[in-house]
Amino acid sequence: MTEIVRLLDTDGTVLDHERHAFPEPERLLEQYRGLVLGRRFNEQANSLVRQGKLAVYPSSRGQEACQIGAAEALREGDWLFPTYRDTVAVVQRGVPPVEALTLLTGDWHCGYDPLAHRVAPQATPLATQLPHAVGVGHAARLRGEDTVVLALCGDGATSEGDFHEALNFAAVFTSPVVFLVQNNKYAISVPLSRQTAAESLADKGIGYGMPAVLVDGNDPAAVTAVLDEAVARAASGNGPTLVEADTYRLEAHTNADDAGRYRSEREVAEWTERDPLPRLRAYLRGTGLLGPAREAELEEAAEELASHVRQGVSALTPPEPGALFTEVYGTATQRLATQAALLDTELHAGAGVR
């Protein structure tokens, strides 16, 4: 059975770590900032759902170590391929938070420029983004660039054919892709036992001839160490890595879900014990890097982010209806021109005509 990489215990004490370099404490302090802000972002998004300002929000509460770890493992010029659950990673990677929420406010399908940020649109159809990641990495390699692509997916998504095809392509083409599976134990209501009969998802690496690592996904230090290695391997031309992060979705799948139907409060409580935030906090307090002043500062930054998101989302104005037609093709077809004209006429006729 694949051994799990863990560098910090749940109480923040440092564990033996022979094969993996423990990250610089300063780096972990930076990450802690991300965790605090990410947690606050998740909470803010939840309340925007309650206020009806987001259609839905798939929270990553409990998975923030993966979110921040993924974004922080990448260098400038690297690419991130997120799913619907990875908004915190997207924001950490530099996408303006309100743009990252555009999908969920219902204003447009993707609110940011993927090329400018090297962050692909958040993928909803499961596992479909993984072959794209391979293509992006392959293009870079063809041009001799050392770009690395980090692609995220969930445990459920590993069952899809596209997961298989992407990992296999990456291995065959020695593509610079890090596949990070956030195994949060559920695909909506369906438990991991329905996704695999293997001991771990990392076991799949062998079948692709690809190095695979199982990491404690709630241990920010371990996530960082493992992803650093995988990114370095990819950047140096040694190909892809499969990383399975053992983590847990502390909240329901989305606000529309009722997690009580399929899992126990006890299970949630157990995983709350392994929450990455207090874990890293305890470690950093121990090192002396984190004191009350710094903590207050972070709280403030988190509140600032939250208020920025609140205000930004409230200030959003949906695109003009005409936008429906402008970017379907580079040049509108005769058919679309006719349809755009029809809508335009309707809108100018205005209300009350009938």
Add this chain to the structure above:
Amino acid sequence: MTEIVRLLDTDGTVLDHERHAFPEPERLLEQYRGLVLGRRFNEQANSLVRQGKLAVYPSSRGQEACQIGAAEALREGDWLFPTYRDTVAVVQRGVPPVEALTLLTGDWHCGYDPLAHRVAPQATPLATQLPHAVGVGHAARLRGEDTVVLALCGDGATSEGDFHEALNFAAVFTSPVVFLVQNNKYAISVPLSRQTAAESLADKGIGYGMPAVLVDGNDPAAVTAVLDEAVARAASGNGPTLVEADTYRLEAHTNADDAGRYRSEREVAEWTERDPLPRLRAYLRGTGLLGPAREAELEEAAEELASHVRQGVSALTPPEPGALFTEVYGTATQRLATQAALLDTELHAGAGVR
């Protein structure tokens, strides 16, 4: 690296075999009959192509040990899921040879009754038959039957998403399915190195939590031993097995292919040395079970089969054009009734009207 199971050396001498039971020599004699007839069938089909009586034929020359082994491993009531390349297995399983060739004569898509023979239609879209096999096995299990399903595919097909989904479903549902991958080293022109970066295809078993075996696919004794075990495991409720058979396609992909474009004669010559026929023949001669009289008998049976095929194929009459419409739905739609009437009118108007 997965070890290969081999019980007979290429010269027919018996090798050490601790973990696998060497099949009864009488059983191997029966298999030898299958090999001889299968080889002759392949040759006959090739010449029918040359005569323009088959549209195409994907020969299994060189892979007959897998073909016969697969068919013979099954018990009454078990199911076989073949591909386009597995006509010899289909015939060995009891499907009348001419019915098995109907796809290739162009008379109809499938010439036999899959339910009567428990042999699925030969699948052309790669790997798509594998999830079907899981469903057939699952249905049997739900009814408490000990049916086993043996599903065939090639090395190329392992790259398809459906391969992944089928193996994963089988493992998760502990389905009584034996997946036999005939790794004949090529997918048309594409070599194995473009299908996987792993050491063996059998390595994929681990990722599914499924036992996997790599077997010398040109060793009829080893194929039999391994498939027997896999079938027994499935029948007793212990779930699926992945079997990779190391073999080689001695002829081109089909008559339409030009194998000289992608592989060397030397490579073919090397594999000809490992041909399953002389190998088993040498062993059987050594045991004394096979003598000149028996060999002559088999030759005769093979010629009889060939002539039966020749005559049967020549005697085939294509279905009436009206058959195009009768089995699209149980009851023809209004649209199809109109179209059938149109064709009927045309056919009755006859030639020379225009």
Add this chain to the structure above:
Amino acid sequence: MSAEKLTMAAAINTALRDAMRADDSVLVFGEDVGPLGGVFRVTEGLADSFGAARCFDTPLAESGILGMAIGLAMNGMRPVVEMQFDAFAYPAFEQITSHLAKMRNRTRGALRLPVVVRVPYAGGIGGVEHHCDSSESYYAHTPGLTVLAPATSADAYGLLRAAIEYPDPVIFLEPKKRYFASEETDIRAPVAPIGTAELRRAGRDATLIAYGPSVPVALAAAEQAAAEGRELGVLDLRSLVPLDEHTVTEAVRATGRAVVIAETPGFASVAAELAALIGERCFHHLEAPVRRVTGFDIPYPPPKLERHHLPSIDRILDAVDELQWEYA
């Protein structure tokens, strides 16, 4: 049992329940259909009532689900699978077109596949991308598939029962936005068989032809037109394949004017088929060109813009206005 208020979700749940009770070989499976009862709660309670062998969750893989259903059907079962949302059936497209649709034909009737594929489909629920596709045209275009699109709770019940008993594969399109619309209905009342359209409202001036989510919109438009002095008939197709060509042409011949209404992008769609068919069969009865009021030929819009895309009462009535009444 007589009429009661029932949502379409409840009607479908009852149909599944009754079918499972009537026939042991009926199996319900897919993603989240087990303990959760489906993301729309359509399979609620089935796992409880019939056990995990009859109603179960699978690994998350639509092609695998469809493929397994095909195998189960090959071996005596009657699988009813759920594709969680319209666009998430696309991974199963090869299984649907190359196997599900063709197996009967391929084997000259020896192998029939009584599989029902339930697809919650179409828009109007404020769903984000990939959750609101009108995918009916892909299926209706594929020979060998029977494609149903109920608009009412009663039809949802009756057609689903008929679909499950059908010897051949059925794509069963459930208009999401009707799931929780509750209506007075007697689900046990007999329902017209698969392949029959139903005139929901008579009207001598023009015929509105709709199905699934567009039927209530068409009825509302007809209601409003009546207030304005025009009598519009509303034909509910119920079944896209087989299409009730006879009833369609009769209804249009009776009025001489037709508007086809559907959420699907119109290009090369079921709506195009209807316009083409009417053009072919009713040519000398038509007083005006057949108009299509469909979704635009664009990807399904984001939630805040979807109302501009969907056929609306106004857009339908505008189309009716343009049916060249000056020539009447």
Add this chain to the structure above:
Amino acid sequence: MSAEKLTMAAAINTALRDAMRADDSVLVFGEDVGPLGGVFRVTEGLADSFGAARCFDTPLAESGILGMAIGLAMNGMRPVVEMQFDAFAYPAFEQITSHLAKMRNRTRGALRLPVVVRVPYAGGIGGVEHHCDSSESYYAHTPGLTVLAPATSADAYGLLRAAIEYPDPVIFLEPKKRYFASEETDIRAPVAPIGTAELRRAGRDATLIAYGPSVPVALAAAEQAAAEGRELGVLDLRSLVPLDEHTVTEAVRATGRAVVIAETPGFASVAAELAALIGERCFHHLEAPVRRVTGFDIPYPPPKLERHHLPSIDRILDAVDELQWEYA
């Protein structure tokens, strides 16, 4: 270079070669397109000339191929992928509909995908099942895809060059049965841009509308009709999306009669779209209903029966005969 005899396969090969020479970012990949040169030899010699980095074989997985192409296009490349046969593109259906078609729209134009998907398609070559599907209607129905179907070697060259230079995804349908038909052609002569139909033959009595493999059949029918005293125009669409609606309606208005010809099953197809469009736009010019001569609504037949399925000269002329000439 002036006119020479060139098969469509050779014209496409030359287009790929010229495009690869003109632009380093053009990549050709798929199954067997490398050393083998494709099962139809369409990519012959490209791997040799441009190296394994520019023309290569992938693992055998169509969704992976399409997905990788999307990623390559996201990062500056211009992939030209081959789906070995029409029906073997179905595993890539989700990638095509949910990503390839939608990426530009999803990102409001920020991400454009200059991907060309070459699909050897349609029948008439005696191929066994799954090798002869007319899959154009699936693609044409999907908003965001440009769908081309050349009928001649010259168009195959010109349109493929244009497709590769196009900023958006193109489904490029290559009629297999035309691959080895050789015709006098000057492939370097300028070709009308994407989105323009071409009147291949003028004729005042009726208009035959065709594309891809059906164009030569339509031309042959027109030839025969001429011998019988009827002048039929033949319009070659070349581009299904965008459809040259203007030229179609002009051509039909000029004759008042139209027959749409296509191998595809007719139901909810591109042929249905044409009939619907003509009905809408040419209503007052039509002397007779638009007739569709298409493949039947059945799975593609086995080789020995395919001739009964495909639009034939006789079937086209029968349809022309029925265009209500008695009213003329």
